[in-house]
Amino acid sequence: MSFKHLFCRALSAAPGRLHFAAHSHHLWPDASFAGHIEAWEDAARLADHKWDRVFGEVFPEAQQHIARELALPDPASIAFSPNTHDFLVRIVSALPMERPRVLASDGEFHSFRRQSLRWHEAGRIELTTVPLERLAQTAASGDFDLIFASQVQFNSGRVLPDLPDLAALSRPEGPWLVIDGYHGFMATPTDLSGIADRAFYLSGGYKYAMAGEGACFLHAPPGFGPRPEVTGWYAAFDDLAARQSGVGYAPDGRRFLGSTFDPSGIYRFNAVRRVLDDQGLDTAAISAHCDRLKQRFLDAAPFPGLSLLSQPEARFLAFQGAEAPALYERLTARGAVTDLRGDVLRIGFGLYQDDADVDALVALARQTG
Numbered sequence: 001m002s003f004k005h006l007f008c009r010a011l012s013a014a015p016g017r018l019h020f021a022a023h024s025h026h027l028w029p030d031a032s033f034a035g036h037i038e039a040w041e042d043a044a045r046l047a048d049h050k051w052d053r054v055f056g057e058v059f060p061e062a063q064q065h066i067a068r069e070l071a072l073p074d075p076a077s078i079a080f081s082p083n084t085h086d087f088l089v090r091i092v093s094a095l096p097m098e099r100p101r102v103l104a105s106d107g108e109f110h111s112f113r114r115q116s117l118r119w120h121e122a123g124r125i126e127l128t129t130v131p132l133e134r135l136a137q138t139a140a141s142g143d144f145d146l147i148f149a150s151q152v153q154f155n156s157g158r159v160l161p162d163l164p165d166l167a168a169l170s171r172p173e174g175p176w177l178v179i180d181g182y183h184g185f186m187a188t189p190t191d192l193s194g195i196a197d198r199a200f201y202l203s204g205g206y207k208y209a210m211a212g213e214g215a216c217f218l219h220a221p222p223g224f225g226p227r228p229e230v231t232g233w234y235a236a237f238d239d240l241a242a243r244q245s246g247v248g249y250a251p252d253g254r255r256f257l258g259s260t261f262d263p264s265g266i267y268r269f270n271a272v273r274r275v276l277d278d279q280g281l282d283t284a285a286i287s288a289h290c291d292r293l294k295q296r297f298l299d300a301a302p303f304p305g306l307s308l309l310s311q312p313e314a315r316f317l318a319f320q321g322a323e324a325p326a327l328y329e330r331l332t333a334r335g336a337v338t339d340l341r342g343d344v345l346r347i348g349f350g351l352y353q354d355d356a357d358v359d360a361l362v363a364l365a366r367q368t369g
Contacts, residue, residue: 001289006275007352009033018336018360022350023154023183023316026210028268029351035211035271039264054263062266065273066217069186069283070201071193076252079218082261084182084202085111087218090256091178091200092125092146094225100125100145100174105132105160107153109180116148136162145174151184155341157310157318167195172223176200182207187315189283197221205269208286208315208350214265220253232259281351290315290349296358297347302365303327309344316348327365334364 004011010027019027042050063075072078081087088111092100102116106129120127125146130138132153139147147169149160160166160179170177178200184190185203192201201219205211227249228235234257236248249255276282294317298308306319306327324345331338339346347361 002354003279003281003289003351004354006030006279011352016335018357018364020353020357020361021337021339021346021348022352023207023314023346023348024339026207026350027352028212029210029272029275031271031275032211032268035268036264038271039267042267054266058263058266058270061270062215062217062273065270066219069190070196070219071191072196072219073193074196074222074252076254077196077219077222079220079253079256080263080266081216081218081256081258082214082265083111084180084204084216084218085115086258087202087216087256088112088115088178090228090230090258091176091218091225092119093229093231094227094256095145095176096173097145099123101128101143102126102146102148103128103130103135103139103144103175104148105135105150105153106130107132107155107158108148108150109154109182112148112180132158132160135160136165139166139169139175142169142175146176146178148178148180150180150182151190152187152311152314154183155318155344155346157183157314157316157346159311159313164195167198170198170221170224176224178202183314183316185209186283186286188287188313192219200224205265209269210272210350211265211269214262215269218253218256220256222252226255228256231255232257234259286351287315289351293349293353293355293358296355297362300358300362302362303345306345315350316346319345319347330367331361331364334367336361336364 006029007027009030042053046053063078066078067075102125116127119125135149147166151160166177169175181201181203186208198221205215206213235250235255303319305323306321309320310318320343322343324343325340328338328340328345
């Protein structure tokens, strides 16, 4: 089955492109164009008063979409930001100790890796990193104030094990568990209902949510970090908070909001979710489509010299080997968009691909010279 009709604008913009990097930059559905235009038209029509609609209608709609996707009990636990790095900074600033002891896997994305290394270098935090399979055991020692790990690792596609055990360690006074869900959100069905009161979860629209940049979000569990030190004026967008003495904060997820930013990404996210709902395409259905394409690619075995790293839950295939860089260059030269991380070649799958696209990529991969 093909869903290309949902991506006419992106596909027609580069007809010769064979795009297999949905895990990196997902092509935008046509619905996102309508959402973007809606944001512009609201700004033109409402001017200064557009924020009444953004906070009164656009954000609550997005919160409802995300809460349903993740089985969160309260949509109000969700805050928005242009990027997940903003949330990382605010979370660490909210920790109640002067020099937090941070534990993370050794395969985290650059937004965490770079910032945490710099903080460690400056003496702001104490950082420990371990392989993913050792994370839960190390965390159980009780020697840490913050545990950070990806739901699905960006480079290898490995899935975070022992999530309930990690969440069981988390409490308001520390340690806190922060899950980077960027490669899990809308890539694999995710139910956080059992740990929503103990774990932070952050993700965004750039990848499998198909909404592009500027549409990141954080689920903040109640009672964790009530007063982030790094804060913007949107965090006091609440009448009750405004009457507090000193620096007031909203009582829900809005306490992690920053300041003025472009809301168009949230408009795009809402527009995409509406169309997916209309088409009956939930994450399970999208995953089934992509899993079938992944299996078709794997059955063709086009990379005999590379080892498969990724697990089935990942929406991409990660192949490792010395030949990966040269293979990536050959595919790129022939118009196939994939992704390379060191000696790991990543092939990403999405709704805008069909069997013919997979077969075309296999044919290119088998060509030599």
